[in-house]
Amino acid sequence: MRPPATEKMGYYPTHENIVEVIKTYITLAENKARLLDPCCGEGTAAFMLGNALNCETWGTELSYKRAELAEKVLDKSFNCPWESVWITQESVSLLFLNPPYDTDAIESKGRLEYQFLKSATPTLARGGLLVYIVPQNLFGNYDVAKRLVTHYQDFKVGLYTNSAYKQAILFATKRDFVHVPEDGEIDKMQSLEFAQLEDLVPVEKPLYTLLPAPKRGKSGQPITFSRKDWSAEEKAEATLKCGVLQTTAWKDLLNPDRANVTSSIQPVMPLKKGHIAMLIASGLIGSIRIQGEDGNPLIIKGRVVKVQDESTTQDSEGREVTKYKDRFVTTVTVVSKTGIQVIEDVEGLTQFMRDYGDKVAQYILDHYHPLYNMNPTESETAILNTLGKLAKPLPGQAEPGLLPTQKHASIAMARSIKASGVGNIQGEMGIGKTKVAAGTMSLLNSFPAIILCPPHLVEKWIREIEETIPGAKGFELRKIGQNSGDSTDVNDVRKFLDQAEAGLLGDKPVAVVATTSAKMSSGWRPSVVMRKAKTSNSKHRRMSCCCPVCGSPVVDGEGYIITDPEELSSKRAFCQSMVPGWELDEEGHLKKDSEGNTIWGERICGTALFTFDQTRRFSIAEYIAKQCKGRFKILVADEFHQMKGKSSDRGIAFHQLATACNATLTLTGTFFGGKSTSIFWLLHRLNHDVRRDFAFNDETRWAKLYGVLEVTRVSKKNEDDDDGIYSGNRRYRNTAKEQPGISPAIINRLLGNTVFLSLKDLGIEMPEYKEEVAVMDMEEVHKEQYHELESALKDLAKDNGRYLSNWLQWSLARPNSAFRDEKVVLDEYDAEGVKTNRSIEFFDLPAVISEDGTLSKEQWLANFCLAERKLNRKVLVYVRQTGTRDIQDHVQAMLEKAGLRVTVLHGNIDPRKREAWIAKRTPATDVLVCNPKLVETGLDLISYSTVIFAEIEYSLYTLWQAVRRVWRLGQTKPVKAIFSVYEGTMEARALQLMGKKMKAAQLLYGDEVGGAIVPEESGDFLVELARDVLAGAKLTDLQTMFADDVKVSHNALGSMTLPSEVMTVALETWEQWISQRGGHIEPRKHTRSKPVPEGQSSLF
Structure with missing residues (x-):
């Protein structure tokens, strides 16, 4: 080797333009492949190929300086000789080999190009691809030619363009078996030494397909790539770079506040006060400097830290139970000329935002510019002004069309999708998320589009898309497979795409698929x-x-x-x-x-050990992901919170569709579920930054940073087996469970692509909405039976926790089913606690009224509904017992006996037909009775103006959603929501606890409570209720629980504190924006509180 080459250690890097040519010969790997470069240099070539071909990249490099650069761009690399690494045989998909051009002067005296080819070939999987860059004259080397013919096939050779060293580039795939060369094969390979080769030029169609990375190596060996000859100094240095000090667990432990660190914050739209308060409190925006009322400067700095509260008790078996529960402590420090003020409570922060919110907002707008600052372009305005003209105008609208707020949200989402490919709309029920989605699709011209929604909303989506977007045509994707009795398969996806390409669906085709259809395949x-x-x-x-x-x-x-x-x-x-x-x-x-x-x-x-059933069916989501990637321009996912499961079928179907589409827009009113992990997998599927910072199984680490964990340690006390006999170690059993609560810092994971909307943002005057609690006394016989039953089951549950659910369910249900005879039947358990096949008749419950009698709540319900009918108000009555303990028919008979026209919506009505079914019967109906779960999403029941919960629904989300079926855009009458309970019963305690939880949640979420609640596990709520009752907890009385001095917004149950306003400056308010265009908004009238009738107390 000549001196200049020796100085470079025989290093001749592959030029970037040659790498670009090489890429065209190889098909992109669908699944992650693995690339090995034994002479990687600075890692540039391997990095470029890895990025282009979806490869994990491995490499080794002898030069320390070049190895340092390679470490930064390759997934795994070592600064050492190639011979010093251990790598599993048949573990890589692509062997990229540009070895030193020299003779081995120490050992074999042979060519280094051959030595590298010989030693690296075993690492390549059978069927894997070799890219070999060497001087052309090397092909005349007998050993090289024999090695290539013996182990490789499918050769393609071309000259390295404009090379001063007459290099050649050889492509080949590794044979499945070692091949014994036939006569002339080696000679043919050697003849390439003098062949007139053509320059390697790009090709339109790739010649080689890249295999996915092997999961196991030769003979099933685990995949390993490691170094064998570490010195002590190198081990110490590598440990500092890649050891435990660099793990996320260590960094999280060393710096618990690192979840708060952010390089930049750019919200999609101007922030609301609630979000500004969260950013300040979390410390995400650092120190803020504003002017106080006296003109002197104020410096504001927030901080949130997690502390751990410890409590120790002893259980009934004498075991010591210690609980360690996380708690976020938030402080906002205000430094002024007169001193330092530390704000640590909600009231103080609320007052501070009232006093200085505008100035803080101005500061944030000056330093953190929103992606969309309420400044639509002329083209955006022109497109949005054409939408929604076929719909009926809303009350107060001069002509149909999108509302100004809906237009702004559409523009913000369109710009967010252009910037990051993702947009999220978090909005209260009834704000018109469908309209915003239609506006976003129109602005992006993202057709064909696909919409994923619950099955009962498919027809509504098709109707509203065609009604809102001129020229749009909806098409439902129902099935891929075979219908019963048909001899041929049905493929709705292919049918839609074919019709769209043929122009049969116009220039704006939209496919709508139900979540059930998207996920379902053959059983x-x-x-x-x-x-x-x-x-x-x-x-x-x-x-x-x-x-x-x-x-x-x-x-x-x-x-x-x-x-x-x-x-x-x-x-x-x-x-x-x-x-x-x-x-x-x-x-x-x-x-x-x-x-x-x-x-x-x-x-x-x-x-x-299974067989598919007779239904021939293929998952629509999986088919689109595999066969139609890129054919749909945007995915719109409605009721996105339903896809929050880590491995649920709906979550997987959403992920498959999202990866197949160019952009994703999600719609929900329910992002948060109280616990931090309720949004982890939603964000992981959407947000690149979350995927960068957290692995898919990192939910525990996410909860440690953003959530509240409760660790329970149980040990035995004063017993011989408490300590190890030989070790003396004390023995414990630890369990960890996430509890409700989140860090304010979590908001930073949403602001970059999420728009938060509430009804008040629309600028439409909504009718008055109020909530009341009706508390009734039970008749004496009714009361005696209930308390006798509740007391007996409570004592049984205390003695044996297996009967806890029996106590809860009967105590909650019996007050409203006492019109009939019932028996409490319990499962029997043997002495060892094993369930037997026998049952126990524990309690006999005769009806407490005569056949023609009514319970006191039923009589109140009939009288109330009659009074509402006189006011021309239709009533929606919600009951919970609609399954095996169904009371709907009894409620219907009782109300009809009072002279009311009653309709019952049963669960056997097809979800797709419920809206039409209800609409058809509403004109002849005074009272509609149903389970609130049947109408919790998507339905507009604005013909009804009074909602009565005859039985309390124990999911906060379902309860709130059920109320909002009535109080939404298009409602013209004042809306009342009545919660009826019996005094001194478990259902009254449940309502007290519900109010307490709702109020606590509002302190964190501001006016976003409706969007903060997702379905809770009923068991969680009931267990909490049982714990409070068994512990003798004193829950606040219903009449006084909301009597503190807190202003209430118009949607009281959904928002118990001051509404969080949009913070804007100059001429950027909704009112000003509308007035500039000739519109007008009437000021909201503040209603006075009305006197509460006797026997009926106000929830607020």
Whole structure:
């Protein structure tokens, strides 16, 4: 090697223009591939190929300076000789080899190009791709030619363009088996030394397909890429760079506030006061300097830290129970000329925002410019002005069309999608999210579009899209598969795309798919043969589940033979018995010995122990992700909160569609669920920054940073087995559970692409909305029976926690079902606590009224509904017992007896037809009775103006959504929501607890409570209720629980504190924006509180 080359260690990097040419010969890997560059230099070539071809990148480099640069761009690299690394054989998909051009002067005396080819070839998987860049004359080397012919095939060779060293680039795929060269094959390869090769130029169609990264190496070995010859100094240096000090867990522990750190904040729209307060309190925006009332400067700095409260108790078995619960402590410090003020309570921060909110908002607008600052362009305004002209005008609208707020939100979402590919609309029910989505699609001209929504909203989406967007045509995607009785398959996706391309759906085609259709594929059932076999836990032969192919008994995870096929119905299983045959590795490939021969021995049977049912069906979401990627320009996901599950079918279907579309727009009124992890997977599927900072399984780490964890440590006290006999170690059992509560810093994960809207933002005067609580006394016989039942079940639950649910459910249900005879039947448990097949008749409950009588709440309900009818107001009555303990028919009969026209909406009505079903019957209906879960999303029930909860719904989200079916845009009458309960009962306690939780939530969420609540697990609420009752907790009386001096917005249950206004400056308010265009908004009238009738107390 010449001196200049020796100085560079034989380093001749691959030029970037050559890498660009090489990329055109290789098809992009659908699944992550793996690239190895044994002489990676600065890592530029490997980095470019890895990015372009979806590859994990590995490399080694001898030069320290070049290795430092390579470490920054490659996924994994080592500064060491190639011979000093250990790498699993057959573990990489692409071997990129541009070795030093020299002779090995120390050991073999042969060419280094050959030594690298020989040692690196075993690392390449069979079928993997080799890119070999060497001087052309090297092909004349017999060893090189023989190695290439023996191990590779499908050759393509071209000259390295404009190379001073006459280099050649060879492409080849690795053979499945070692090949013995035939006559002339080696000579043909050697002839390339003098061949007149053409320059390598880009090709339009790739010649080689890249394999996905192997999950296991040769013979099933785990994938390893590590260094073998670390010195002590190198180990210490590598530990500082890549050891535990660099892990996210260590950084989170060392700096708990690092979740608050942000490089820049750019909200989509001007912030509301509530968001500004959260940003200040979390410390996300650093120190703020404004002028006080006296003209002197004020410096404001917020901070949120997590502390841990500890409490120790002793349970009934004498065990010591210690609980460690996280708690966020938020402080806002205000430094002025007169001193320092530390704000630590909600009231103080609220007052501070009243006094200085405008100035703080001005500061934030000056330093953190929103992506959209209420400044629409002429083209944006022109497009939005054409939308919604076919709809009926809302009350107060001169002509139909989008409201100014809806237009602003549409523009903000369009700009967010252009910037990041994602937009989120978090809005109260009734603000017109469908209109905003239509405006966004029109601004982006993102057609064809696909909308994912609950099944009962499909027809509504099609109707509103065609009504809002001129020239739009909706098309429902129902199925891919075979309909019953048909001989041919149906493919609605292909049909839609074909019709769209043919112009049959106009120039704005929109596909609408229900979440059920998107996720659903062919069902399956266990498929085994039943034979007699000797089970592990029995001396006798019993009928057991056996493999239909090899006949071996099927065993569970613990090795026990399965005797009931139903045990296989929860998860698709495969036979794991060993059978004679050619041995396979974990990839399913045939194992080979050192000479390339297959190995006869044993292998896993692998027979599927299930079969698909008769329905031929393929998941629409999966089909679009695999076959139609990029064909849909935007995905609009309605009721997005329903896709929050980590591995739910709906969540997976959403993810598949989102990855297949160019952009994603989500709509929900319910982002937050009280716990930080309720939005983790939603954001992980949407937000690149979240995916960068957190792995998909990092929910616990997310909760540590943004949520509240409660760790319970249980130990035994004063007993011999409390300590290890030999070690003396004290033994504990720790459990961790996330509790409701979030850090204000979490808001930074949303502001960049989320618009928050409420009804008041629309500038439309809504009718008055008020809530009341009607508390009734039970008749004496009714009261005695209830308290006797409740007391007996409560004592039983105290003695045996297995009966807790029986106590709760009967105590909540019986007050409203006492019109009939019932029996309390309990499961029986043996002395060891194992459930038996017998039941116990625990309590006999005769009806407390005669056949023609009514309960006191029922009589009140009938009288109230009659009074409402006289005022020409229709009533919506919600009941909870609609399943096996259905009381709807009784309620209907009782109300009809009073002379009312009653309709009952049962659960067997097709969700898609509920809206039309209700609309058809509403003119002849005074009272509609149903379970609130049947109408919690998507339905407009504005023909009804009074809502009565005859039974309390225990999901805050469902309760609030059910009320909002009535109080929404288009409602012309004042709306009343009445919560009726019996005095001194469990349902009264439940309502007290609900109010308490709602009020606590509002302190964090401002006016966004409606969007802050997602469905709670009913068990969680009932367990909390049981804990409070058993502990004798004193819950605030219903009449006084909201009597503190807090101003209430017009949507009281949904917003218990001051509404959070949009903070804008200059001429940027909604009113000014509308007035500039000739509109006018009447000022909101403040209603006076009305006297509460006797026997009926106000919730507020």
